[in-house]
Amino acid sequence: MKFYISTTGIKRVTISSSGSAVKGSPPTATASRRIPSRTLLPVVLLLGIALPFLFVRIAFLVLESAAACSSPLDCIGWRFFTGDDASMLLRMEHRVKSARQRESIFWHLASHGVPKSLHCLCLKLAEEYAVNSMARSLLPPPEYVSRLSDPSFHHLVLLTDNVLAASVVVSSTIQNSANPGKLVFHIVTDKKTYTPMHAWFAINSLKSAVVEVKGLHQYDWSQEVNVGVKQMLEIHRLIWKHNYNNLNEEDFEYKGHKRYLEALSPSSLSLLNHLRIYIPELFPDLNKILFLDDDIVVQHDIASLLELDLKGKVVGAVVNSWCGDGCCPGRKYRDYLNFSHPIISSNFDHDRCAWLYGLNVFDIEAWRRTNITVTYHQWLELSLKSGLALWHPGVLPPSLIAFEGHVHPIDPSWHVAGLGYQSTEIHREILKDAAVIHFSGPAKPWLEIGFPEVRSIWNKYVSFSNKFIRECRLMG
Template identity: 30%
Template structure:
């Protein structure tokens, strides 16, 4: 009994606790298995502190996107934004239109002979806006001119330095790792010294590979020790913020310098204007001028109007027109310019002849017109209009007449028909057919943009007062019926529309579009191809077939930033033999 009781007592004392321990071990193992499955999932889903692709942890709520990654996929569009009201998502900025002093146009494709906008998705930055909204046309140019990153060793050293700085504070807190701490400190100081003296791989010392391998080994040792992730995360976050601020600073600086480069006259071309002006007064060029005043106002001749303060650009327009004309003796070019470039223009066209064509240079600041005491010189205006939806954005560029164009009926009172050419246009075909063009009572023969209609611009045109399905038009090559213009008094219509809306840029665009409402004759697509100052994807066949090429966009062919593959069409009409071009080192 006792032994049986002892056996029962033993079963009670040892059997049940053993079962409990066995059950505890099973539960523990199951728990570890579950955790081993959940932890990788948590890390993969980024739920633990929001891991980045770099492998370093950061706060999922406060972390910022990778600035380098977002700048690497910039779209080809522009900076300001006008949105379809019918598609306007809540919380987005109100529609805007931006006037720019030069001409631009987005990446697009040709469908049925007409340029169609791209519908590509737009990459966003940390503010939720496309890159070009923040940095302008610079983003387009930067994307198209992106180069493979050079100086890979310098970049590698900087990355190693960042990682070493991140781990150093944690290693320095380990008393047993004083040797590793000293080693890391020396390597950090050594790389800092090298990078302070070298900005390219060519500047690096000969033994830099050994230094890099040494730093790599030191970082590997540091990673083998258990360190507080929060400390490493905090340090990497500080470095990331500093790097992002630096990247933003350089992006803004680059964008500013880009805008400065495309909106100002190059030094060499300013030199040309100054040299010609000095020479004009040195040789008393008034004695060289030939009296051709009778041709200036002869309505039986073909008169071309050019507004320009750029000697080379206006020269190329005239040279290309004359070179491709069947008969140049009946061509008269009127170049309207400002007082600063007037004498330089006069001497240039006295020194250079263009077959039998007649050229008149007019200083608009000296014009004496009825009801206009002071006339200021303004180049044709261009407006950049962006449409943004939740899925994509596109940008269109419309070049428009300046207020000077609305003085043409008063400036040329004896003329009934003229052709207006902008100075960023070249001619590839005889234009004589334009003079016999029957415009059916219309006033303005122009290239139309039917992929952007009036109803898409109602945010600043208003809700009524125009035909909503009408196409917009673009200046560059325009056939103008001055007789009909005077009959309808369109200049007064334009002034009235401007007074109604104030003085903003959008008002000028609205006034121009509404002035010629239902008075625009659509020129055939073969007469004009625009976008060569912005669109990198134009079809070569379309370029070669077009009668005129319009370099509307920031990237003018006479600028170093111009699109290289389009420059050849412009350069072949440039007179490179003139002495003053070599004097001023002009070689666009």
């Protein structure tokens, strides 16, 4: 009698004296498939001895895992590995965490640079300004100069050094306006961007809307304002440097490093961003304006915002959110101010919703009757005396304090922000219904790290047929 291996297991087959198999045996079994009983028996005995020890070992490992972990599920996945295996898995896990931290750092660094295509656009427009008299033509034309201070028109303000972004803001606002002839755009930029900005709007017609482009070098700053601006920028620079030094010493295993990265963005040192607190001085002839950030797209007519009654307040802004009760569209005070400092914790509520910058109605006449700008400077000086630890770098933290009690909430559908953050998940219908969508966050739509699913909204208003944009190969 011999044993044969078949697909259904081991079969016993009796071989007759003639050598033929008895019924039930595999008729085509070959010698290579035969396992003699003297070979199989040691294997069975070995398994019989080893299996009980293996089961005991597994039981001890499970008990050890339960004792060492807060939850067996937390580490049962690697507890069955011993010695070098567990160490190897821990090292691999550490490398994965480090790679994620580096990805986050590189992602933020990528948001800080100026793409070659945008630099190319500025250079070509500056050259056009030098060789083409049309690019140097007056903005606005002389027949429209009276509109610049006429309160019957709708005045919109941009402070930016990004030509392409400014063109999208202006283009989207005009295309979605019920009465573009009532729009007057006041664009303020720095000295290096003035010529390309002027050239762009001089050679690109805008239907019946009016555009004014001014450089900061064209303002006749009073001595008092000039001193105040220099002091303000110096304190902001010191706050930025303070956080930069902390970032160098920061252990990147700590999840709070993202806060430092966001705080150290170029916007934290941008002169144009910080000059928002001087809007009354920048526009002495205006009484009410609509302020627009350069990373927005206007999808509906926004003229009615300028006719909104602010109930005596200075600024109209989105405070509550489309995402429901307890959800803050602009984060909370604790995300901007340092509540571990007693000066902050004794004066403000850390759970309070911060209002959104980016689409704001400013009653400049009401602003001039307040001490908002003075309060802003007082808190900057207090921050300096307190070791620069009252808030994180940026435009909004000191503005939250200075405008305290002067904010009138507007409907959340006017302004949906946060499209430049990785974790943003905004329903498509909410985006469609929003009057203004705001690419706040590092992933701007003109950068390679911009999100394709929302960049398409921005691209609709980019003039890809323009020869300068084609030559500079701006992404579509």
